[in-house]
Amino acid sequence: MSSTDKINNIVIVGGGSAGWMTAAMLSKQLECNAKGSKVNITLVESDNIGTVGVGEATIPPIKTFNRMLGIDENDFLKHCNGSIKLGISFENWPKKNHQYFHPFGRFAVDFDYIPFSYFWNKHRASGDNKPLHDYASAWHLAKNNKFSPPSPDKKSLFSGFDYAYHFDASLYANYLRSYSEKRGVKRQEGKITKVDTHESNGFISSVTLASGQNIAGDFFIDCSGTTALLINKTLGIKFIDWSENLLCNRAIAVQTCHTKVISPYTRSIAKQSGWQWRIPLQTRMGNGSVHCSEFIDEQSAMDELISDIDGEILSEPRVIHFNVGRREKFWHKNCVAIGLSAGFLEPLESTSLHLIQRAVMRLIAHFPNKKCDEVNTKQFNNLTVTEYEHIRNFIILHYKATKRDDSEFWRYCQHMDIPDSLQHQIDLFSSHGHLNVDANDLFKQDNWLAVLTGQNIHPTTVAPIMAYKQKIDLPRTMNSFYDIMTKTVQKLPNHEDYLKEKCPFLIK
Ligand SMILES: Cc1cc2nc3c(=O)[nH]c(=O)nc-3n(C[C@H](O)[C@H](O)[C@H](O)COP(=O)(O)OP(=O)(O)OC[C@H]3O[C@@H](n4cnc5c(N)ncnc54)[C@H](O)[C@@H]3O)c2cc1C
DSSP: OOTTTSOOEEEEEOOSHHHHHHHHHHHHHTTTTSTTOOOEEEEEEOTTTOOOOOOOBOOTHHHHHHHHHTOOHHHHHHHTTOEEEOEEEEESSSSTTOEEEEESBOSSOOBTTBOHHHHHHHHHHTTOOOOGGGGOHHHHHHHTTBOOOOOSOTTSTTSSBOOEEEOOHHHHHHHHHHHHHHTTOEEEESOEEEEEEOTTTOOEEEEEETTSOEEEOSEEEEOOGGGOIIIIIITOOOEEEOTTTOOOOEEEEEEEOOOSOOOSSEEEEEETTEEEEEEEOSSOEEEEEEEOTTTSOHHHHHHHHHHHOOSOBOSOOEEEEOOOEEESOSEETTEEEOGGGTEEOOGGGOOHHHHHHHHHHHHHHTOOOTTOOHHHHHHHHHHHHHHHHHHHHHHHHHHHTOOOOSSHHHHHHHHOOOOHHHHHHHHHHHHHSOOOOOTTOSSOHHHHHHHHHHTTOOOSSOOGGGGGOOSSOHHHHHHHHHHHHHHHHHTSOBHHHHHHHHSTTTOO
16 A cells, blocks of 8 residues: 555544544554654534433443453543443333343353253253243342452353443543543544535545634544434435334433442333333433333323432433434445444444444454545445344344233334344244354344343243253252352442442442
C-alpha cells in the first residue's frame, strides 16, 4: 500500500457509548499517540443534542473489551457506578408467577463430551422437577446475592460461570472519553449542519458545524444515534424494520433509590404489553418499561411503571421512542455505522453495547485503505447481518415461547409467524434436545437451553445417545452437583461486600 492510500484522518460523528467505545479502541489499535504517528481521530458531538443515556446492562464479552483497552476492573467499577451481573431473572414470561434465570456461563459440566442438558433431560424424564438453573453456579450466587470471580480451579463447579456488569452508560462514555483523549483523540463540540461528498465517487469528504468549522476526513464513522446522519441522511442507506416479530417500540426510564440489597443480576418482568427492567447499580436502581404503543398508551405504561417500582424517584421519567431493525448495509463507501445508527435490537438481552464492541473489532480486522475495497466492505456487511439475525432470533424466542394469553399483546406474540431459522431451532430442540449453534454465535448451547427450558419448551424424547450412557448414577450425580453448589455458595462473599472492598467510597 502506498503511503498516499493510508487512512490518516478519521472522523467519528457522535459521542454516546458508540462514539466513545469506537474512539477508545481505535486510538489504542491504531497507536495514535505513538511517536511519529500521523493518524488523527476527531470525535464530533453536540452537547445540545445529547445522548440516548440508557444502556446499563451488559453481557460477559464487555470484560474482554475493557481488558483489550487495558482498563483495570476495579477502577472501572469505581468510576462507572458499576455492579456485577450474573444473568437475567425472567419473571412472568412463560406464564404469570413463573420465573427462570438465564445465567452467564455454563450449567454444571458436560460428561464424556455429551452436553449436560441431555443428562438433565433424562433425569427430568425420570421425575426430577428441579429447573435447569438449579444446576448453574451463577444462579446459586445470584439468588443468594453473592459474588466472587470464577474459580481458577477447572474442576470446581464454580469455574464455569461468567459475569458482566451493570453501570451508568453516561459515566462509561466519560470514562472512555478521558481514556481516548489521553491517547490523542480530539473532541470537537458542535452540531453538524452539513455533510459534503466527493462528486467523483460519492465518498464523504467533510462535515461542517453550525459554527462554520469544516472537518475533513478520509474515513467516517457514524455514531450519531438514531439520526443516522451519515449512513442514512447522507448516503441514503435504508432501515430494515423487524417490528413484525419484535413489537416493542417505546421505553420509559426512571431511576430510584435502593430499598433492598444490590442484587448481582438484572430483572426482566413481563407485563401486559411488554416488560419492565430493574438494573441495580451501586448507588441507585435503573427501572424501565419496554412496551408496544399499539397495545398500551403512554400514560397507562407510565402509571404501570410508577406503581411497580420501589424507592424514592431520583429522576424525571423519560420516554424514548425506538424502532427495531437494522440498516440494509452497515458499511457503505467510506462510512461505517456503529451503534444506534446501525440498528437496534430491544434491550431484553442487553446486546446493544456488545454489537458496538463487535462492530469496532470487526472494523479493525477489516481496516481499509482510502479506496475502501468493495469486497472488504461486503464481507463486513455479511458478517454483521448474520450477527444481527442471530441475536434477533434469540430475542424473538422469549416472546414466541410464552404460554401467556391474558392480553392481546401476548396472544399476538404466541401466534405470530417467526423466521424459519428460529422455527428450525425450536423444532430441533423439541424433538431430541439438539441445537444448531455455530462457533461464532454469541448465544451458545447453554444460552438457548436456559431460555427454551425456562419458557417450558422441552424435548419430547430423551436424546437417543443416553440409552448407551449407563455407567453414570444419574440421581446421585445430579444431587451431588446441587448440594455442592448450595453449600459452596454459602462460603462466598456478599455482592455488596465484594463491591465495598473493590470500590470503597461509593456504597455508604
Ligand atoms: C430503552 C433502551 C434501553 C437500553 N438498554 C440497554 C442495555 O441495557 N444494554 C445495552 O447494551 N444497550 C442498551 N440500549 C442501547 C444503548 O443505549 C445504545 O446502543 C448505546 O447507548 C449507543 O447509543 P449511540 O452512541 O449509538 O447513540 P446516542 O447515545 O444517541 O449518541 C448519539 C451521539 O450523536 C451525536 N449527534 C447526533 N446528531 C449530531 C449532529 N448533527 N451533530 C453532532 N453530533 C450529533 C449526539 O450528540 C450524541 O453524542 C438501550 C437502548 C434503549 C433505547
